[in-house]
Amino acid sequence: MAWKAIGIFDSGVGGLTVLREIVRVLPQEDTIYLGDTARVPYGTKSPETVIRYSRQIASFLEGRDVKLLVVACNTASAVALDALEQQFSIPIVGVIEPGARRAVATTRTGTVGVIGTEGTIASSAYTKAIKRLNPEVAVVTRACPLFVPLAESGWTDNEVARLTARTYLEGLREEGVDTLVLGCTHYPLLKEVIAEVVGDDVVLVDSAEETALTVAEILKGERLLRPTAERGNHHYFVTDIPAGFIKVGNRFLGGRLGDVYQVNLEDETAEGERADEG
Numbered sequence: 104m105a106w107k108a109i110g111i112f113d114s115g116v117g118g119l120t121v122l123r124e125i126v127r128v129l130p131q132e133d134t135i136y137l138g139d140t141a142r143v144p145y146g147t148k149s150p151e152t153v154i155r156y157s158r159q160i161a162s163f164l165e166g167r168d169v170k171l172l173v174v175a176c177n178t179a180s181a182v183a184l185d186a187l188e189q190q191f192s193i194p195i196v197g198v199i200e201p202g203a204r205r206a207v208a209t210t211r212t213g214t215v216g217v218i219g220t221e222g223t224i225a226s227s228a229y230t231k232a233i234k235r236l237n238p239e240v241a242v243v244t245r246a247c248p249l250f251v252p253l254a255e256s257g258w259t260d261n262e263v264a265r266l267t268a269r270t271y272l273e274g275l276r277e278e279g280v281d282t283l284v285l286g287c288t289h290y291p292l293l294k295e296v297i298a299e300v301v302g303d304d305v306v307l308v309d310s311a312e313e314t315a316l317t318v319a320e321i322l323k324g325e326r327l328l329r330p331t332a333e334r335g336n337h338h339y340f341v342t343d344i345p346a347g348f349i350k351v352g353n354r355f356l357g358g359r360l361g362d363v364y365q366v367n368l369e370d371e372t373a374e375g376e377r378a379d380e381g
């Protein structure tokens with residue numbers, strides 16, 4: 104029997120931080136990743152637009168017969184998860200709920216900070232998820248849009264990154280925050296600078312780690328885990344030309360990408376380009 108792959112999507116390269124965790128927890132699984140590089144960023148777009156894009160991508164991945172869909176993009180998870188769950192019958196995992204769960208389990212002061220894109224913060228999705236788990240927990244949120252281009256440019260350890268982090272995050276600790284959710288795919292790359300600004304005693308929660316554990320749990324519960332010791336295969340699709348994705352993607356993945364194919368979500372024709380040609 105052929106085992107189906109896990110489908111993962113994001114607005115671009117950011118979701119590779121989630122893929123990396125999934126591969127670490129489930130090395131035997133095949134994955135199909137779609138990065139919507141032609142239409143990134145999602146964080147500044149309206150919920151209606153993000154829902155429309157997310158539906159197109161989910162249809163594409165459903166057409167590739169994936170057994171479970173991971174919405175790696177925090178913004179898409181925040182605004183489109185319900186719409187996807189209504190339309191598609193495969194299990195769908197977003198990053199908000201797992202991140203919220205970890206934050207609630209971690210906080211001792213009862214005050215959690217959440218940082219994300221403008222879209223994620225405006226949706227209040229993390230605040231709602233945290234309050235559902237424990238209404239007593241207070242939530243302080245900040246949109247940090249400039250962290251996205253900084254992470255993509257590799258500016259994660261310089262004065263610009265530090266000044267940006269200080270401007271966004273100063274005062275969080277004074278508000279009692281002892282746990283900070285990195286509510287955007289790109290923020291794990293800025294972990295060190297963020298820790299420097301908020302202080303070592305604030306625990307940083309990476310939604311990607313908890314999401315990978317949730318994926319493993321669901322696949323196990325549904326008896327869909329691939330029963331082999333072999334390592335899985337990983338396929339990548341993007342909606343713009345692959346070169347930029349390949350260049351930045353290796354850093355986000357923490358390893359080398361395999362073949363990356365360009366796809367047109369309207370007519371679904373895929374043209375190949377090898378990663379090592381990029």
Ligand code: DGL
Nearest residue numbers: 114144145146177178288
């Ligand atoms: N992937 C997005 C997120 O996690 C960040 C980049 C974007 O704005 O599209 O919210």
